[in-house]
Amino acid sequence: AQSVTQLDSQVPVFEEAPVELRCNYSSSVSVYLFWYVQYPNQGLQLLLKYLSGSTLVESINGFEAEFNKSQTSFHLRKPSVHISDTAEYFCAVSATTSGTYKYIFGTGTRLKVLA
Amino acid sequence: SAVISQKPSRDICQRGTSLTIQCQVDSQVTMMFWYRQQPGQSLTLIATANQGSEATYESGFVIDKFPISRPNLTFSTLTVSNMSPEDSSIYLCSVEDLGRANYGYTFGSGTRLTVV
Incomplete structure (x- = not known):
């Protein structure tokens, strides 16, 4: 099971400081990996994803994540955060078992950017 | 990416009553998903709704408590029945974007339910 x-x-992190949000997964099959962001009182938005190819993926707002198969990790990083990055971030895994895709979410990391 | 309209956005309900949440997608999709996000927790899949067949429920969720309708390829409803304060959560519908460039799941903005 995934x-x-x-x-x-x-x-918590001060504005303009770097940040890393950690995500580890377990799966016996190949996976797709995602990061979602949920701003206060809003729904989830896809931030970035790894499907295949380059292990380093980037979003349009400066976040990046690297798929590390040996460490089964997909950590999210940003070199310099802004107040507007304050949100809940969810890591998710999609894997197929018996022909059915399952989408599993992590418990979330609340990023609070301080002025 | 698909665009999802979900309503109501929030509601406060009396215990013992039921609430039906609607989810409208701007394109035809095979599967729609319903999630629950309890306060301070992550998302938990309630069920998968396919058009033309009964919904498939995850462990811990039953049809009597969370009946789902899927009358066509763009619409679904989730009913939270005989509500108790423990049902206070955010409920989200989701669809899968299968396009290679867009692959991922798109979520509605959620229904914030408070049961008093």
């Missing part, structure tokens, strides 16, 4: 672990429930 699982996703986000070790940090909350990450």
Whole structure:
């Protein structure tokens, strides 16, 4: 069975500082990996994803994540955060078992950017 | 990507009553998904709704409590029946974007339910 672990429930960081949100997964089959962002009182938005190819993926707002198969990780990073990045971030795994895709979410990491 | 309209956006309901949440997609999709996000927690899949067949429920969720309709390829409803305060959550519908460039799941903006 697949699982996703986000070790940090909350990450406070000062504005313009770098940040890394950790995500580890377990799966016996090939996976697709995703990061979603949920701003306060809003729905989930896809931030970036890894399907295949280059292990480093980027979003349009400066976030990037690297798929590391040996460490089964997909950590999210940003070199310089803004106040507007304050949100909940969810890592998700999609894997197929018996022909059915399952989409599993981590428990989320609340990023709070401080002025 | 698909665009999802979900309503109501929020509601406060009395215990013992039922609430039906609607989800409208701007394109035809085979599967629609219903999730629950309890306060301070992650998303949990309630069920998968295919058009023309009964919904498939995940462990811990039953049709009597969360009946789902899927009358066509663009619409679905989730009913939260005989509500109790423990049902207070955000409920989200989702569809899968299968286009290679867009692959991922698109979510509605959610229904914030408070049961009093």
